[in-house]
Amino acid sequence: MTSLKVREVNSEKDMELFVRLPFSIYQHDPWWVPPIVVEQKRTLTPGRNPFWDHARRKLFLAERNGTICGRICATVDDNYNNVRRSKTGFFGFFECEDNTTTARALFDAVAGWCKDQGVEQIYGPANPSLNDEAGLLIGPFDGSPYIKMSYNPAYYPRLLESCGLTKAKDLYAYRVPLDQTPPAKLVRVMEHIKRKKGLRVRTLNLSDLSTDVRFIKEVYNDAWSNNWDYAPLTDAEVDDLARQLRPIVRPEICPMVFCHDEPAGICIALPDYNQVLKRMRGSLLPFGWVTFLFHRKRITRARLWALGVKRKFHNLGYDSLLYYEAFMGARRLGYTDSEVSWILEDNLAIIRPIELWNGERYRTYRIYRLQLSASEV
Numbered sequence: 001m002t003s004l005k006v007r008e009v010n011s012e013k014d015m016e017l018f019v020r021l022p023f024s025i026y027q028h029d030p031w032w033v034p035p036i037v038v039e040q041k042r043t044l045t046p047g048r049n050p051f052w053d054h055a056r057r058k059l060f061l062a063e064r065n066g067t068i069c070g071r072i073c074a075t076v077d078d079n080y081n082n083v084r085r086s087k088t089g090f091f092g093f094f095e096c097e098d099n100t101t102t103a104r105a106l107f108d109a110v111a112g113w114c115k116d117q118g119v120e121q122i123y124g125p126a127n128p129s130l131n132d133e134a135g136l137l138i139g140p141f142d143g144s145p146y147i148k149m150s151y152n153p154a155y156y157p158r159l160l161e162s163c164g165l166t167k168a169k170d171l172y173a174y175r176v177p178l179d180q181t182p183p184a185k186l187v188r189v190m191e192h193i194k195r196k197k198g199l200r201v202r203t204l205n206l207s208d209l210s211t212d213v214r215f216i217k218e219v220y221n222d223a224w225s226n227n228w229d230y231a232p233l234t235d236a237e238v239d240d241l242a243r244q245l246r247p248i249v250r251p252e253i254c255p256m257v258f259c260h261d262e263p264a265g266i267c268i269a270l271p272d273y274n275q276v277l278k279r280m281r282g283s284l285l286p287f288g289w290v291t292f293l294f295h296r297k298r299i300t301r302a303r304l305w306a307l308g309v310k311r312k313f314h315n316l317g318y319d320s321l322l323y324y325e326a327f328m329g330a331r332r333l334g335y336t337d338s339e340v341s342w343i344l345e346d347n348l349a350i351i352r353p354i355e356l357w358n359g360e361r362y363r364t365y366r367i368y369r370l371q372l373s374a375s376e377v
Contacts, residue, residue, distance in 0.1 A: 002064055004102060006109045009059035015041060017068050018059055018093075024068075025095050025153070031144045032151055033274045034281050043128065044073070044093070050236035051129060054079045056117075059093075060109045062102050070096035070103065074110040075128050076117045080231040089114035091124035091370075094136075094152075096159060103159040111372055120373040123168055125150065130229040131237075135171045135342060135365030136160065146303040146339045147248075147274045149173065150365065160368050168369035169228060172351070173341035174359035176304075178330055190324045193317045200261075201325060204254035204268075206246070213242040215256065215263040216306075223265075223308030228344060229367075248273050252333055253302055255325035257309075257318050265309035267322035269330065269338075272301045301337040302330050307350070320353050327357065 009018050019040050026032035044059070046052035055077040062070030073093040081088055091110050096103050114122055127133040133150045138157055145151040194201055205212050217238045224230045233241070245268075253269035276296050304326060309318045330338055340354050342365055 004062065004064045004069075004105060006060050006062050006070075006105045009061060014061060015044070015059075017061060018071050019044070021061075021068055021071050021095050025097070029153070031141065033144055033278045036277065036280070043132075049128075050234060050240050051077075053236060054234065055128070057128065058110075058113045060106060062096070062106055064102070069099070070106050072096075072106040072110055073128060074113045074122075075126070076114065076119060077129060077231060079234070080129070083231055087118055087120040089117065089119035089122045090126040090129065091122055092127040094125050094156070094160075096156075098153070098155045098159070100159060100162045104163050107163045107165070107370065111370065115372055120371075122370040122372065123367055125368075129231065130367075131231065131233065134229075135367055138170070138364045138366050140363065144274055144278065146173075146301070146341065147270050147272050148305060149303070149339075149341060157366070163370075165368040165370050168367045170345040171342035171365040171367065172345060172361050173339055173363040173365070174343065174354050175362045176327070176338045176340055176354065176357050176359045178327070178335055178338055180358060182324065182327070186324070189317070190321055193321050198260040200258040201321065202256055202258070203251040203325075203329070204249060204256065206249070206251055209242050209246060210239070212256070213238050213245075216241075216266050216268070219263050219266045219308050219310055220306070222310045226311075227347075245270075250302075250329075250333060252329035253326050255322050255329070257313075257321060259313060263310075264313040265307075265318045265322055267304065267307040267326050269302050269304045269326045271296070271299045271333075271335075272303055272339075273299065275299050275301070300335055301339070302333075302335050304338065304340040314349075319350070320356075323353055323357060 009015055019037050023034065042048045055075055057073055057075045060072050060074070061068055071093060072091055075090040075092060077090065091107070094106070096106060110122065125134065125136055127150070133148055135150055136156055137150060137152050139154070141154045193199070217233050221232050248270060250271055255267050256263065257265040273296065276299065307319065307322055340359060343350050343354070
């Protein structure tokens with residue numbers, strides 16, 4: 001007779017079990033990219049990740065006959081709820097064997113804790129927020145994810161839907177080939193925009209990254225403020241973002257637009273370090289750093305991670321200009337493939353420029369929703 005139980009993570013040993021479970025779930029999956037274990041622990045630890053300064057969480061493990069077979073994180077973000085005037089919780093870091101009973105037990109634990117926090121609906125996956133890795137891969141499942149994009153087995157959507165979760169929003173990923181030559185007319189239009197009085201385009205300045213990250217925050221908190229997924233970034237989160245970006249960012253693919261010295265738009269594209277992380281097997285020791293430094297020169301693709309223009313500068317072509325500058329920078333670096341992700345399914349203002357660059361929607365991710373109360377939010 002099997003015995004399944006779900007328990008809270010309440011020790012360092014439990015935390016180790018929590019972050020190590022995916023290595024078992026994906027041991028035979030050729031596309032999975034192992035996370036760096038120490039970095040994932042940092043992400044999950046209050047006091048080390050500034051996200052938890054305004055959010056709280058509970059981690060759960062599912063155990064059957066002494067073997068860990070599932071995990072999940074329940075989160076309530078006060079910043080998100082204050083801005084959205086909602087009573088919303090999130091789930092994330094979901095990993096589970098192909099067993100509906102196990103999945104239901106995990107979501108029951110999340111629902112119970114969230115109800116105690118006054119939550120009326122749950123969104124996810126968000127790891128730990130919608131500003132981080134988010135969405136469940138719906139398909140296809142025939143390739144490794146780009147940096148900071150999620151990945152999961154093909155049976156996960158079935159598990160979530162069997163637990164009563166339904167679609168809240170789909171997120172798209174577009175593949176944009178880098179071997180195409182921009183049309184001459186497009187180049188002329190972009191160069192014309194760049195010559196406008198008071199307009200200045202430059203790349204991210206690594207020697208003063210703290211200042212530029214403040215500009216990124218300024219643009220983000222304006223450009224994304226009406227988006228479905230928006231929650232403001234704090235100064236501490238911006239500082240942590242700078243810490244994460246410094247070792248991996250390439251300024252050549254991170255253009256910024258200023259209008260009369262005011263930051264008007266930003267674009268952050270990242271080399272796909274998942275091509276390196278896949279070789280490191282989740283560890284920086286004993287030879288992880290050697291692997292990192294050696295193979296980062298062999299990265300062949302990039303992900304356009306964030307692009308935004310302040311609302312008062314909309315419809316001036318700045319978004320297309322940012323795409324153009326990032327695209328040309330990626331070509332100069334010798335990258336051969338790129339992804340633009342993720343894009344909300346109804347964000348046509350962003351989707352149209354991507355399609356102008358012959359972007360092909362090739363992957364779909366989904367944010368799920370679980371209603372906990374009769375009232376609609």
